[in-house]
Amino acid sequence: MLDIEKLIDEMTLEEKAGLCSGDDMWHTKAVERLGIPRIKMSDGPHGMRTFDDNGKVIPAVCFPTGSALAASFDTELVERVGAAIGEAAKTNGVHTVLGPAVNMKRSPLCGRNFEYLSEDPYLAGKLGSAMVRGIQSKGVGACPKHFAVNNQETRRMSVSADLSERTLREVYLPAFETIVKESSPHTMMCAYNRINGTYASENEHLLDEILRKEWGYQGIVMTDWSAMNRRPRALQAGLELEMPSSAGVNDEKIVEAVKAGDLSIEVLDEAVRRLLTWINAELQGRTESVCDLGVQRELAREAAGKSAVLLKNDDVLPLRKGDKIAFIGGFADKPRFEGGGSSHVSVEHMVNAIDAAKDIPNITYTEGFNTDDALSDYELVAEAVRIASEADVAVIFAGLPAAFESEGHDRTTLEIPESQNKLIAAISAVQPKTVVVFHGGSPVYMPWRKDVAAILYMYLGGQEVGSASVDLLFGDRNPSGKLAETFPLKLEDTPCYMNFPGDGNNAEYSEGIYIGYRWYDKRKIAVEYPFGFGMSYSDFIYRQIRSANSRITDTDTLKIYVDVQNRGEYAGEEIVQLYVQPSKARQGVRPVKELKGFKKMMIAPGETKTVCFELDKRSFAEYKPEISGWYAATGEYTILAGGSSDNLPLQVKVYVESTDTIPLVYNDYTTIGDLWDSGLDVNEVLDALDAKQTDLSALGLPADKMDRAIHMEEVKRGMPIHAVISMGGRDMNKIYQALLKVDGLEGKENIPL
Numbered sequence: 001m002l003d004i005e006k007l008i009d010e011m012t013l014e015e016k017a018g019l020c021s022g023d024d025m026w027h028t029k030a031v032e033r034l035g036i037p038r039i040k041m042s043d044g045p046h047g048m049r050t051f052d053d054n055g056k057v058i059p060a061v062c063f064p065t066g067s068a069l070a071a072s073f074d075t076e077l078v079e080r081v082g083a084a085i086g087e088a089a090k091t092n093g094v095h096t097v098l099g100p101a102v103n104m105k106r107s108p109l110c111g112r113n114f115e116y117l118s119e120d121p122y123l124a125g126k127l128g129s130a131m132v133r134g135i136q137s138k139g140v141g142a143c144p145k146h147f148a149v150n151n152q153e154t155r156r157m158s159v160s161a162d163l164s165e166r167t168l169r170e171v172y173l174p175a176f177e178t179i180v181k182e183s184s185p186h187t188m189m190c191a192y193n194r195i196n197g198t199y200a201s202e203n204e205h206l207l208d209e210i211l212r213k214e215w216g217y218q219g220i221v222m223t224d225w226s227a228m229n230r231r232p233r234a235l236q237a238g239l240e241l242e243m244p245s246s247a248g249v250n251d252e253k254i255v256e257a258v259k260a261g262d263l264s265i266e267v268l269d270e271a272v273r274r275l276l277t278w279i280n281a282e283l284q285g286r287t288e289s290v291c292d293l294g295v296q297r298e299l300a301r302e303a304a305g306k307s308a309v310l311l312k313n314d315d316v317l318p319l320r321k322g323d324k325i326a327f328i329g330g331f332a333d334k335p336r337f338e339g340g341g342s343s344h345v346s347v348e349h350m351v352n353a354i355d356a357a358k359d360i361p362n363i364t365y366t367e368g369f370n371t372d373d374a375l376s377d378y379e380l381v382a383e384a385v386r387i388a389s390e391a392d393v394a395v396i397f398a399g400l401p402a403a404f405e406s407e408g409h410d411r412t413t414l415e416i417p418e419s420q421n422k423l424i425a426a427i428s429a430v431q432p433k434t435v436v437v438f439h440g441g442s443p444v445y446m447p448w449r450k451d452v453a454a455i456l457y458m459y460l461g462g463q464e465v466g467s468a469s470v471d472l473l474f475g476d477r478n479p480s481g482k483l484a485e486t487f488p489l490k491l492e493d494t495p496c497y498m499n500f501p502g503d504g505n506n507a508e509y510s511e512g513i514y515i516g517y518r519w520y521d522k523r524k525i526a527v528e529y530p531f532g533f534g535m536s537y538s539d540f541i542y543r544q545i546r547s548a549n550s551r552i553t554d555t556d557t558l559k560i561y562v563d564v565q566n567r568g569e570y571a572g573e574e575i576v577q578l579y580v581q582p583s584k585a586r587q588g589v590r591p592v593k594e595l596k597g598f599k600k601m602m603i604a605p606g607e608t609k610t611v612c613f614e615l616d617k618r619s620f621a622e623y624k625p626e627i628s629g630w631y632a633a634t635g636e637y638t639i640l641a642g643g644s645s646d647n648l649p650l651q652v653k654v655y656v657e658s659t660d661t662i663p664l665v666y667n668d669y670t671t672i673g674d675l676w677d678s679g680l681d682v683n684e685v686l687d688a689l690d691a692k693q694t695d696l697s698a699l700g701l702p703a704d705k706m707d708r709a710i711h712m713e714e715v716k717r718g719m720p721i722h723a724v725i726s727m728g729g730r731d732m733n734k735i736y737q738a739l740l741k742v743d744g745l746e747g748k749e750n751i752p753l
Contacts, residue, residue: 082134119516125178212534318475341407399439583635
């Protein structure tokens with residue numbers, strides 16, 4: 001163990017500055033004179049991407065990507081995958097894994113959505129936390145990324161995500177907050193982009209005020225690769241480590257800033273203290289390890305199977321072994337199982353669907369289309385149509401080409417290549433039992449969805465996706481995944497259609513808190529497939545919901561019980577989802593409902609199981625900038641339970657009483673209606689304003705006496721104090737003193753109205 005305080009005393013200024021940046025692409029600097037070792041980092045959101053001493057990539061197991069794992073809704077599974085990645089990291093001498101990636105899916109066009117978990121912050125937080133726990137259970141550090149509001153690839157190194165504090169807190173930060181509070185990650189990676197004009201790497205509001213002081217984060221913050229802007233300012237804001245090396249340029253800037261008095265040595269020492277604490281954590285209890293590739297392959301196959309989503313099934317699946325089945329499409333031979341960019345894994349093993357089904361009789365394969373070509377090959381299509389028409393069932397393996405989804409660029413359309421659309425249309429016209437197995441990391445538009453008999457969405461299922469596909473098609477595994485994102489009917493329906501990817505260096509988040517299903521619910525927009533949707537070979541019935549209490553305060557924990565029965569012939573896993581609908585008074589300014597609980601459980605045929613959820617204050621709360629905190633308004637909330645966001649047959653109501661008070665601060669913009677509705681003693685203010693006697697006779701009023709009274713009342717309600725004052729005859733000082741009394745600010749320096 002390093003003696004941290006002793007080392008800080010012995011290190012030179014230059015050594016301290018040098019420790020705050022990388023030595024090369026993947027290592028921190030060592031200080032050999034003092035015995036401080038270097039730390040190795042590697043990418044690995046869904047598998048290790050690391051290199052040997054000669055710079056050659058080391059093959060590894062590729063697990064399903066983040067978008068796929070999220071569809072499993074399975075924290076236990078994700079934690080096991082994290083542990084496997086941690087084991088692989090330790091085997092290869094890696095101290096810190098650069099993952100998971102937990103940014104919100106603001107738009108389905110984001111090129112990196114295949115890495116990200118969900119459009120829902122609660123789900124992303126719980127799954128991301130499970131991944132971190134798994135990785136760190138093996139004595140390896142995890143690095144959640146990208147903190148924060150990194151939701152597009154277009155101009156990602158310069159764009160400013162411009163959003164309100166409420167939107168930041170309710171949508172884009174909760175996943176990171178959950179991970180910090182539940183799993184204590186060793187490191188955190190800041191984003192490339194700016195937030196409201198300030199780079200994430202030097203954003204004191206994010207890195208210090210929220211991450212450390214509010215959430216209690218104890219680890220270090222590092223840059224995304226080359227995300228540094230102004231080095232001394234970043235250090236001051238709370239960013240310890242710049243990656244990779246800047247060849248000493250930024251180290252010298254730190255030294256110069258300290259010598260000039262622009263950066264205090266105490267700030268630098270604190271950064272060094274955190275870095276040394278991190279190094280100790282990564283070295284503690286480290287032992288030699290060799291991961292079992294066979295075990296990891298089986299886990300990858302299980303994860304791919306549990307992450308796939310059955311979107312449609314008109315009694316064609318599972319397939320019967322022995323029927324004449326046509327496998328069609330290039331992805332049956334060369335499946336797309338991961339995305340491009342820094343998360344790319346060089347796989348040590350891969351089985352396609354054709355090889356996985358080699359022992360099943362009567363399966364014929366034909367290419368149908370070229371996976372890298374958007375243009376139709378009419379000879380391939382004609383042959384595919386012939387084979388499909390002669391088969392009992394046609395299974396088309398379709399998907400997005402690799403160039404469509406990658407780090408570094410965003411998509412511009414939800415369309416898939418036209419060659420695939422035409423092939424699916426041609427085959428479904430001659431074969432009523434047409435099944436589409438789709439490989440992709442994001443939502444796509446499916447113009448043929450009503451014409452085919454079944455759709456199995458495999459996402460990017462990792463190296464074992466071929467075997468997992470066959471397991472699901474033939475019933476050796478029961479589909480249990482559900483969508484962790486909404487599939488829209490058209491791009492124009494999406495929440496940020498008018499503002500993605502933004503105007504040059506600014507992206508206006510004008511949709512606010514309404515992303516994903518929150519947007520479609522609020523706007524009553526029909527979708528292709530809703531959040532949380534997924535079918536099974538089982539038939540699950542939601543029987544009953546019960547609340548342990550009908551009234552609680554916001555300091556209580558509420559238990560909710562949901563009974564689910566499997567009425568089908570197959571044992572299967574159901575994902576029970578729990579949503580909270582706000583009180584009636586807040587429905588106008590809050591989402592229609594929000595996910596606040598989920599549980600995946602195996603249920604045997606005929607069996608009924610009960611799942612228990614626990615709801616706390618945050619389950620009912622919204623973020624209130626007025627108090628810089630979370631507030632659950634007093635009122636009656638509705639708890640909804642079911643199998644998807646648009647299928648919630650069970651509900652129970654509970655009354656929540658708030659113990660918090662929102663301070664009411666009045667000024668010259670306060671309306672008369674605000675004063676009347678405040679519940680405080682504002683009679684002095686009203687008397688000073690003489691508001692009840694305000695002459696509004698100059699306004700055009702209805703002829704009817706009652707209508708006129710109502711009209712005058714509403715006009716008064718909407719009048720701000722400064723408008724009443726401007727009508728003349730009011731003592732402004734008297735009004736001001738009355739306002740101060742309401743605010744409890746008597747005696748403060750007067751600020752003229």
